[in-house]
Amino acid sequence: MNSTATIEEKATVWQKFVSVINKIGFSPLGLVLLIVVAVMPNFYPFSQEYIIRWLIMGAFLAAQSVAFDFTAGYINIVNFGFAALLGLGAYTSGILANTTPFLLYAPGLSPWLTIWFGALVAGLLGFVLGLLTLRLRGIFAAVMAWFVGIALMGLVNNLTDLTRGPLGMNPVKFIETPNNLPYFYIILVMMLIIYITLKLVVGSNIGLAFKAIGQNPDAARASGINPTKYLVFNFTLSAFFAGLLGGFYAHFFGSLTPSTLMHTSKTVEVLAIAYIGGRGSLWGGITVAFPFVFFIEFLRSNLSSLPGLHLVIYGVLMVAIMIYYPAGFSGFYYWAVSKIKGMLKKTT
Amino acid sequence: MGKETSTAPKLTVNIMTRLKENIPVVVVSIFSIILFILIGIKGGAPQLLNVVVTGGMWALLATGLALVFGVMNIPHFAHGESFMIGAYVAFFVFSPLNKIFLATGSKFLIYLGPFIAIIAAGLAGSVLGVIIEKFVFAPLRHRTKDGWVMNAFLLTVGLSFILTNGTTLALGPNFRGISRYFDVPSVEIWGAFIAVDRIVAAAIALITIGILWFFLRQTKTGRAIRAVSQDEIGAQLVGINLDFIQTLTFALATAMAAISGASLLFMFQAYPTVGLTPLYFSWYVVMLVGLGNIAGAIVGGFLVALLQSGTQLFIGLSWQSVVPTVVMILVLIMAPSGIFGSEVKGVQEQ
Numbered sequence: 229m230n231s232t233a234t235i236e237e238k239a240t241v242w243q244k245f246v247s248v249i250n251k252i253g254f255s256p257l258g259l260v261l262l263i264v265v266a267v268m269p270n271f272y273p274f275s276q277e278y279i280i281r282w283l284i285m286g287a288f289l290a291a292q293s294v295a296f297d298f299t300a301g302y303i304n305i306v307n308f309g310f311a312a313l314l315g316l317g318a319y320t321s322g323i324l325a326n327t328t329p330f331l332l333y334a335p336g337l338s339p340w341l342t343i344w345f346g347a348l349v350a351g352l353l354g355f356v357l358g359l360l361t362l363r364l365r366g367i368f369a370a371v372m373a374w375f376v377g378i379a380l381m382g383l384v385n386n387l388t389d390l391t392r393g394p395l396g397m398n399p400v401k402f403i404e405t406p407n408n409l410p411y412f413y414i415i416l417v418m419m420l421i422i423y424i425t426l427k428l429v430v431g432s433n434i435g436l437a438f439k440a441i442g443q444n445p446d447a448a449r450a451s452g453i454n455p456t457k458y459l460v461f462n463f464t465l466s467a468f469f470a471g472l473l474g475g476f477y478a479h480f481f482g483s484l485t486p487s488t489l490m491h492t493s494k495t496v497e498v499l500a501i502a503y504i505g506g507r508g509s510l511w512g513g514i515t516v517a518f519p520f521v522f523f524i525e526f527l528r529s530n531l532s533s534l535p536g537l538h539l540v541i542y543g544v545l546m547v548a549i550m551i552y553y554p555a556g557f558s559g560f561y562y563w564a565v566s567k568i569k570g571m572l573k574k575t576t
Numbered sequence: 577m578g579k580e581t582s583t584a585p586k587l588t589v590n591i592m593t594r595l596k597e598n599i600p601v602v603v604v605s606i607f608s609i610i611l612f613i614l615i616g617i618k619g620g621a622p623q624l625l626n627v628v629v630t631g632g633m634w635a636l637l638a639t640g641l642a643l644v645f646g647v648m649n650i651p652h653f654a655h656g657e658s659f660m661i662g663a664y665v666a667f668f669v670f671s672p673l674n675k676i677f678l679a680t681g682s683k684f685l686i687y688l689g690p691f692i693a694i695i696a697a698g699l700a701g702s703v704l705g706v707i708i709e710k711f712v713f714a715p716l717r718h719r720t721k722d723g724w725v726m727n728a729f730l731l732t733v734g735l736s737f738i739l740t741n742g743t744t745l746a747l748g749p750n751f752r753g754i755s756r757y758f759d760v761p762s763v764e765i766w767g768a769f770i771a772v773d774r775i776v777a778a779a780i781a782l783i784t785i786g787i788l789w790f791f792l793r794q795t796k797t798g799r800a801i802r803a804v805s806q807d808e809i810g811a812q813l814v815g816i817n818l819d820f821i822q823t824l825t826f827a828l829a830t831a832m833a834a835i836s837g838a839s840l841l842f843m844f845q846a847y848p849t850v851g852l853t854p855l856y857f858s859w860y861v862v863m864l865v866g867l868g869n870i871a872g873a874i875v876g877g878f879l880v881a882l883l884q885s886g887t888q889l890f891i892g893l894s895w896q897s898v899v900p901t902v903v904m905i906l907v908l909i910m911a912p913s914g915i916f917g918s919e920v921k922g923v924q925e926q
Contacts, residue, residue, distance in 0.1 A: 306726065360905070364912055367651045367725050371863060372908050375901045378856065382898035496733055503730070536744035536848075543738035550731050551716050 253427030258511060262420075265518065269412055280408040284415055284480070286521035288473065291419035293502040293513025295469040298426045300499070301508030302435065303462050304442035305361065306370040308495055309377025310470055313350045313357075315490030317471025318478040319384060319391055321346030322399030325479065339402050343475025347468045353380075354467020358460035365445065374492065381490040396485035399478040411480050418476060419514070422469045427510055429465065438462060439508075500546040506558025516557050604915050608879055611886045619889050621766040627881045629774045632781030635877025636836045637854055638861035639785060639870055640829035646805035646868035647825040650713065650728040654736035655833050655858055656851025660743065661704055662697040662834025663846035667752045669693040670841070690757035694780065694838040701834025705827035708735065713826070714819070736851075743848040753845025777839040784835055785874055788828070792870070801825055805868070856897065857884070860904050866914025875916075 249259055268274045269283055292314070299307045307313075324335050324342040337345075357376055361369040385393050403410055429435060437458045440448040445455050478484055488494075501520065505512025524538040531537055549556060555563070615623050637655065644652045670693035677685040712731060720727060758776065762769040792798040803811040804821050812818055836854070837844070844850050861880045865872030880900060887899040907915065 304723075304726075306730070360909060364908065367729055367867075368908065368912055370726070370729065371651075371859065372905065375863075375905050375908070379898050379901040379905065382895070382901065386894050386898065493737070496737055499730070499733070500737075534745055536741040539741035540738055540745055543734045543741065547712065547731055547734040547738065550727060550734065551712070551719065554720070554727070 251428075251431070252424045253431070253511065258515075261515070266413075266416060269409055277408055280412055282521055282525045283518070284408060284412050285525075286518040287412070287415040287419050288476065289498065289501055289521060290514040290517035291415065291422050291473055292470070292498045293505060293517060294419070294423050294426060294510050295466050295473065296498045297502040297505070297507065297510050297513055298430070298469075299462055299466045300502060301510070302430065302438035302442055303459060305366075305459075306373075306499065307357075307463070307466065308370045308374035308492070309357065309380065310373075310466075310498060311492065311494035312377030312380040312490045313354060313467045313470040314474040314477070314494075315384065315484075315486065316353055316380060317343075317346035317350040317474030318399075318484055318489060319346075319397075319474075320349040320471070321475035322397055322478040322484055323390060325400050326397070339400060339475070339479040343472055343479065346475040346478075347471035350471025350474065351464050351468030354470070355460060355464040357467065358463030361463070362456055362459060377490065377492065377495070381486050384486045384490060391484075391486075394485060394487070396483055398483050401482050402479045415476055415480070418472065422472070423510060423514065426465070426469075430510065434458065434461070497542070500542055503546060504549050504556055506556030506560075507554075509556075509558035512556055512558035512561075601915055604879065608882055611882050615882070615885055615889060619885070622770065623885055623889065625765065625770055625774070627878065627885045629778045629781075630884065631878035631881030632778045632785075633836050633840060633854075633877070634857050634861050634880050635874045636781045636784055636832055637858035638865075638873040638877050639788060640832040641858050641862050642865075642868055642870045642873040643801075643825055644829045645862065646870060647801055648713065648728075648822050649725055650732065650826075651725060651867070652829070653729060653732040653855070654708075654739060655829070656853075656855030657736050657739035658701055658704065658830040658833035658851070659837035659844075659854045660846065660848065660851040661739070662701050662837030663841050663844060663850060664743070664747070664752070665697040665700040665834065666693040666838030666841050667754065667846045669696045670754065670757070687758065690776070693757075693841075694835060697838030698831045698835045701831040702827040704834070705830030706823055708830070709823045709826040713822075717822075736855075740848050740851070747848075749848060751845045751847045754841055756842050771842075773842045777843075780839045781836065784832060788832070797821075797824070857900075860900050862914075863904050864907055864914060865916045869914060869916055872914065872916040 246256060249256070254262070265283070269280045273279065274283070292310075296307065296310050299305055321339065321342040324337050324345055325339045326336065353376075357373060360376070361372050364372055384391050387393070388395075391397055402414065430438070437448070437453045440451070440453055441455050441458055449455055474489075477489065501517050502513045504520075505514070505516040524542070527538040527541070553560070612624070612627075615627065619626075637659065640658075641652055641655050644650050644655075670689060673689045673692060674686070677689050712735060713728065716727065716731060717724075756771065756773050758772045760772050762771050763775065764770075790798075792802055800811065800816045800821055801824070803814070803816060804818065804825075808818065811821075833854075837846075837851075844854070857880055861873055861876040862869075864879060865876035883900050883903060884896055887896055891899060
């Protein structure tokens, strides 16, 4: 009697724990994986600088895919100007933090402060973009965002007094250190903030409204959802976080050029990760991004005689997933979990 | 006499109502005429001819885009890569061929070389189109119907990624180009010297569009293509082989992009990402006139070339991508289905 009671008690404690972490978007397995990734760079062989750099890129890509999936997976609008929004955040932050005299303006604020300004400016543009795409759906909205992205990239290229154009600018770094480890924790925390915030939004009634709008805007309107409000809110939040990530990029790499940052192909990379990870899951992109970056960087460093091979594999994988397994990795995970649960039920 | 006086006001009223119904068209026509005159004043004949050459090319590219969207409902993002493939094929056919022909010394053969290269590019493009259609879109079509437009769009995005980077992998990032196809002095037209290559390119664009127009209007297969673009199920009911028509359309569109890539080899050297600018501009054209509007795309090609040329002259070369984009954004806001509108199925569905 006594022993069974403690087991039950344990079970309820466990369930409480699970429900708490579920609220912020983690499963026990996901939490364990996250902790593994978080402590990874402290141990050899992962403590080598180049592997920490890969981890940073993985987290950066993962965070981008979360912010991207928030629009693409929920309200079903592909924000094709995502990279441009990110670049806007990066440039705003870089210019505000700039101390060197080559630009007309050198406010020289702390990068810790300016990344938020960058995020705000990007969020503002996201707000405008949301208003612009209001009347448009599907492909028209995607093309609109794409055009806005191209225009933005052209502006950055042309406002040479401010951005030095194609020559590129060199923003100050967060911390003057040769180690990459602090940056890894910065981006990991950013990724978690973005993921948990968006997961909380998606888990609330707002998330339901997003899904309703994504599936059928007219039906959503008929059932009393104001698409304007939710659409603009979604775009603003997604763009805000894109801008924040741009700020990280600026003050981590310390070099910005329009073509390496705001180009459409950068959006495509994020899109590929978000889709391979599974649309409308948010976490799918995170789980896919880390192994993917490792795989790609491994290919790139070992097969340097074949430039572009990793990108071809990228594209092939994306096309294959879209045709043959549109649910992506998260869809596969849910399918596998339900299969295993079914098998367990049968045995007991 | 009495009759005439009564019909005259009626006619003007008629015209006025027609104009009111087509305000975007009127605004755009007035604007483009003004722009045309301004360009003529500032740039003179060379600029105007430049508009015709680039306009013809954008029109050729955009017709392919419009065709693919109209018939298959695919917003084609990899259209620029077809352009790139065409440029490469033309380069690899033309340069050895030119050497052989130069050795023979026959003038006829030397002038024939470029045309062989361009035709080879067109053939290669159509083969590529068939392969892509059969291996990418046919499986997707058999698997899913809902959200088709968006899925197809993202597929072409992936495709463009594969083609660009596959080319880098196979051929490296080097530029491959020729300075000119025809080694003859420029021709003088209205006091301006125009390279023969440009004239030939414009002629090829116009002739190809003409052939396509004839094909779509007058032949049975062409009518079948238009039927599919109007109503897929209806076309199937009257016995049109949908798979065949869709493969044919895609091959045609790819071939047209490849032809324009080949005939512009002297302007756009062949390198893996050369397709980007043509892709942008052909998308501007189809967004301007309405997705899937084939006849509109021809006019639109020249309108966009006019805008591009105007930007270049009055604002500056580096603003070439910004100003047209801003104009297209305005068009999307005010007339999302384009200035000529498009009655193609699927535009409003998604």
